[in-house]
Amino acid sequence: MLQVENFHTFYGESHILRGLSIDVRPGEIAGILGRNGMGKTTFLKSIVGLLRPREGRIRFEGQDITRFRTEARAKIGIAYVPQGREIFPQLSVHENLLLGLEAHPDRPGKYDESVFDLFPVLKDMLKRKGGVLSGGQQQQLAIARALVGRPKLLLLDEPTEGIQPSIIIDIENVLWQLKERGDVGILLVEQYLEFAWRLSDRYYVMEKGEFTAEGEAEGECDTALLARLTA
Ligand SMILES: Nc1ncnc2c1ncn2[C@@H]1O[C@H](COP(=O)(O)OP(=O)(O)OP(=O)(O)O)[C@@H](O)[C@H]1O
């Protein structure tokens, strides 16, 4: 579904992404693991078009989208939940969810309330301002807002970062449900290794802008891998 070939992304003259390629299949979860500053966020921003790789191509459902703007990539079904969530603090939960419809292919006036089956906590908070929610609730809102647009691919940048354990469990349950439904592929960037390992079909280890290991995320998480990611 998503094919990235040989991305090279720079900040000024700093060469950050050094030839990254990835292939995400429909309905699967691909986990990108890596320590701080390795280029994970830079990669996701390059996929959604917020950064322009100097080299490389990107295809989505067979279509070359290398020259597509960010809004066009959202419209064809690529949703992005940035690190630190970035919901609108001054808008209500309801208004935040309505904004998610901008990416919806049919632009309906209302969002599908089945989103509250995944995130029941949001249903009781519709009138509250996003800014008064806890960090974990904001993360849930950010994911819900992305889902309201009916994406085919969901990019999640460290959804467990700074989130309390009980809500991490809720988020994991949501991702399991999405995986079971099978209608959305997920590219999951994480430093919480066990969380990503449990959920992912394939894993990619990112070090200094390169994938230095990749494979099926099966069985127990490899201890050598663990050491490499926590060193
Ligand atoms: N706007 C920027 N201008 C210049 N350099 C940047 C910018 N943003 C990030 N970098 C650098 O690019 C590299 C990759 O950063 P990036 O944010 O992609 O890493 P990351 O893997 O997402 O890290 P973290 O786990 O801390 O979120 C780092 O060395 C960082 O300092």
Ligand SMILES: [Mg+2]
């Ligand atoms: Mg990051």
